[in-house]
Amino acid sequence: MRPATFSARIGGHGVSEVVDKALVVEEAGFDQVWTGNDLFGEPGIVTLTAIALRTKRIRFGSGVIDPVSLHPVQIAMLASGLQEVSDGRFLLGLGAGSDVFFRWAGLQPARPVVRTRQAVLAIRELLAGRSPAGLEGVAEGWTEQAVLRFSRPTPIYLGAMGPRMLELTGRLADGALPLCLPPRHVHGVVQQLSAGAAKAGRSIDDLDVAACVWASVSDDRDEARYLMAKHIALYSGSLSTDALAANGLDPQEFEHTQQLMLQGREAEAIASVSEAMLSLGIVGGVDDVVAQCAALLEAGIRHISFGPPMGPDAMIAVKLIGSTVLPELRRQLG
Template sequence: MSELTFSIRIGGQGVMPVVEKALLAEEAGFDQVWTGNDLFGEPGLVTLAAIALRTTRIRFGSGVIDPVSLNPAQIAMFASGLQEISGDRFLLGLGAGSDVFFSWAGITPPKPVVRTREAVLAIRELTHGRTPAGVPGTGEHWTPNARLRYHRPVPIYIGAMGPKMLDLTGRIADGALPLCLPPRHVYGVVEQLRAGAAKTGRTIDDLDVAACVWASISDDRDEARTLMARHIALYSGSLSTDALAANGLDPQEFARTQKLMLEGREDDAVASVTDSMLQLGIVGGAGDVIEQCAQLIDAGVRHISFGPPMGPDPTSAVRLIGSTVLPALRRLTGKAHP
């Protein structure tokens, strides 16, 4: 049984609050911390540089950078620099980005899978000191002069959801950042990644697959449940009905909750979230979270990534996970955290 990895996905208003959360995650014993860099959103690159300089052990990643608003050559430059100042602790998370956000800036990008594939392959060449020119899959616009003056290799993860992106991730990435709603959705994700990996002579063991889950943890189980219910109500209209049905959930329940939200009846919407709907995330006290995570680990998951809402008090939730949940789960492999 291989060693487990635990990461946390953080965000916030401004740079320093996120940096403080990263420091808390390092102190709590997490292995990785991820933060966003959405166009018109958080200034992730600035935050990542600050995290690199303030932390000492934890690995940190961009969850995720898009290769549209930033050219892949720029991303390769920034990634190499973040590797230097952190002692090679940086993890480059890439994603297709949001076409909605791009439209706000008047940008019309190539298809999501195409732009992601070209970026990953080009960045890998550039961060290894090579030119992407003439390399299959990187696009035809590169010239032989396209080389970085300073380069440093970096692991490349892809934020993947749909089958085509998961297939691509299995074929070319070092890691995967799939949003697993509900957590058991990771089993289907792994099968799709495994099929993609096989196409290029790889195996699933060649990837770090992070089961990115929603989590709400508190000593007050009812409080944790209510917070998760509110989070689910907020996103009830944004979830794939196909994915819900494939995981044994009733899309009609989510449609009813979304209708209440659209009518401005938020409290009623939260109250309409059923126990079945709560399966979208990991929720409860420390013992509940340990039990739910242990089920994933028993089924073969080796990387669990905890994400919002985290808990009524996110700081307390991170500390509770670090002091209680992570040690209990690591004992499943007989390996203590270094």
């Protein structure tokens, strides 16, 4: 059985701020830290390099790199380099990327599942010191000379939400980064990952499934709940209505909140977030957070990934989770 794993997903304004946060995450006792690399966003590759050089123990990952703005060869080269400077602690998180951002840059990639599949297969071969040429499922055009001079095997994780991407993750990846909103959505995620793994003659136990949740944690429960309500209000218009309905939530409630936000009535929008809507994330004090993680543990999840909004002060929340929540969850997981 896989060991219990706990990670934090962090962001910030600038490389130095994110690296400082990564150091706090390491000191708090987390096993992994993940940071983004969105097109037009923070310079994630630079940040990952700085994290590799300044941290000592923690494993760190890209959450996530897309294979459109960076060619699979470049991704494999970067992964190999990060493995070298970190003494093998890097985790390569890949994702399809945002078609909206690609359009801004004038890019017209293949369909999300296709481009992700092609990239995973090619990058794995490259990291193993082989050419992807002739491998079924990769893009055309590779030649036998397409071999890295310096390659280091690296675990590949996929950021996945939809059924087809989850099935692909189960078939091909070493790890999964599914966004579990609400946390109980993990049951459906596990089923889809398991189906994909079975098609490849594998078990879901072969994957490190990081159940990625929104978490707002504070000694002041009301403060934690307010911050989660604000976060939900901000994202109320970008959530899948099908996923909301499938998990017993009312899409019309989220639509109402979104309309208030669009009208500039933020305070009313935050106040409109109901108790049911708050269940989209994990929120409250230490005891509340431990209890709300139960659904993940009952589903057989061994890796919980805590992400924004974290708490009124994200780094105080990280320290609080590290000193109180993680020891109790590790005790429950044995």
